[in-house]
Amino acid sequence: MDMNFKKNGEEMTVELGGRLDTTTAPDLETKLGAEISGVTNLIFDLEKLEYISSAGLRVLLSAQKIMNRAGNMTVRNANESIREIFDVTGFVEILNIE
Numbered sequence: 656m657d658m659n660f661k662k663n664g665e666e667m668t669v670e671l672g673g674r675l676d677t678t679t680a681p682d683l684e685t686k687l688g689a690e691i692s693g694v695t696n697l698i699f700d701l702e703k704l705e706y707i708s709s710a711g712l713r714v715l716l717s718a719q720k721i722m723n724r725a726g727n728m729t730v731r732n733a734n735e736s737i738r739e740i741f742d743v744t745g746f747v748e749i750l751n752i753e
Contacts, residue, residue: 657703658683665726666696672703675711684714691718695726702732707740719750729753 656679657672667690675683691697697718701707707715715730722728730752733741741747 656683658686660686660690662690662694665694666698667691667694668698668700670700670703672705674706674708675704675714676706676708677710680708680710680714683711684717687714687718691721691725694722697722697726697728699728699730700732701730701734701737704733704737707737712740712744712746715746715750727751 656674657670659670661668661670669683669687671683673679699715699718719728728751730741730750733752738747738752741750741752746752
């Protein structure tokens with residue numbers, strides 16, 4: 656999986672590409688934990704993400720819980736199959752998806 660973290664003051668954009676699954680989710684969770692301090696606006700750009708498993712959803716949910724206390728989180732550019740997963744799992748009700 657490709658991960659790119661871009662910080663601009665209190666805003667951070669995390670660009671994800673490839674597969675976010677049981678193999679790659681722990682790495683994202685570790686890197687996100689190291690970078691999220693001081694962030695009040697977190698954006699996940701999923702334009703290049705091809706697949707997300709329950710492990711990946713768990714990382715997004717964990718980030719959402721942190722940002723509920725610290726600011727805002729937005730998910731952008733999810734393709735149709737990723738959006739369908741969000742819909743089926745009920746994540747459309749939990750996440751701010753643009």
